[in-house]
Amino acid sequence: MNYERLLFGTAGVPNSTAKKNNPIEGVKRIHELELDCMQLEFAHGVRMKEEISSGLRKVSYELGVPLTSHGPYYINLNAREQDKIDSSVERIIQTAKISDLCGAESMTFHAAFYMKDSPFDVFDLVEKSMNVIEERLSRLDIEIELRPELTGKTSQFGSLEELISLTKNVNSCRPCMDFSHLYARTGNFNTDKEFDEVLTSLKGQLGEDALQNMHIHMSGISSNSKGDLKHLNLEESDFNWKGLLSALKNHDCRGYIICNSPNLEVDAKMMKDYYMTL
Ligand SMILES: [Zn+2]
DSSP states (O other): OSSSSEEEEESOOOOSSSSSHHHHHHHHHHHHTTOOOEEOOOOOOOOOOOHHHHHHHHHHHHHHHOOOEEEOOOOOOSSSHHHHHHHHHHHHHHHHHHHHTTTTTTTEEOBOOOTOOHHHHHHHHHHHHHHHHHHHHHHHHOEEEEEOOOSTTTSSOHHHHHHHHHHSSSBBBOEEEEEEHHHHSOOOSSHHHHHHHHHHHHHHOOOOOOOOOOOEEEEEEEEEOOOEEEEGGGGGGGOOOHHHHHHHHTTTTTTEEESTTTTHHHHHHHHHHHHHHO
C-alpha cells in the first residue's frame, strides 16, 4: 500500500452504524463520516460468510475505504501444550485467509504470553511460528502484512524491541504500533520528545518504509502497576495524542491509524480533524 498521508478509522464497525453487526454497513458509515479506513475485528473468532467477505471487498474498493484486520484474542504462540500452539498458528492463518478475501492488506494480533518464561525463549518460539505462517501463506499465494501488536501488558509478548527484532528476522512481519499500549506498558513515551525518538529509532532500525507504511492503534488509556489497562476516550485520558499526531506528521508517516477508544468514530474523527490542520 502507498498512501499520501495517514488514514483514520475505527477498530470495528462504528457505534453509530444502524446495523452494528454488519461490517459492510460499517464501511458505508465510515465513508459517510468522512473517515478513511476500518479494521475488521475477529476478536472472538474468524468465521465470516462468503457473501459478507466478497461484499466487503467490493464496498471497500468502491468507496475507497481500505481495511485492516485484528485476529482472535485466544492466540498464544507460547502455549504450554503443542496443540494449543498449533491451533494458534491455524487461527493466524485463518485470519489471514479471511482478511485477504475481504481485501485487507495488513493484519494484527497478540502473538503470545510469556507464561513466566524467559523473553528470549519466547522470542525464538514466536519467530519460529511466524516463519511457518509466512511459508504457508506464501504457498497459498496470500500476500498480507503480519503485524504482531505492541501489547500493553508486561505479561504479553510484544515490546517495542521484540517487534523490531521480529521485523528484522521475518520478511512479512511489521510492527503494529499501538502507541497507547506503549505508554501503558512502559509508563514512558507520552512526550513530544519521546514520540520523536521512537519514530527516529523505527526509521533507523527498519528503514524508511517503516514510517511510510504504518499500522497504528491509538486511544485514550489508563493503566496501573499490575499492567491492567483500560481503553478510554481520549479526553478522559492523559494520553498526549496531539503530540503524537504532530510527531507522525513531522516524520511524514503514512498508513493506517485505527482508533480503539470506546467512542470509536468520535475520537477517530477528532484525531483526523486535528491532523488535517497540521
Ligand atoms: Zn489488539
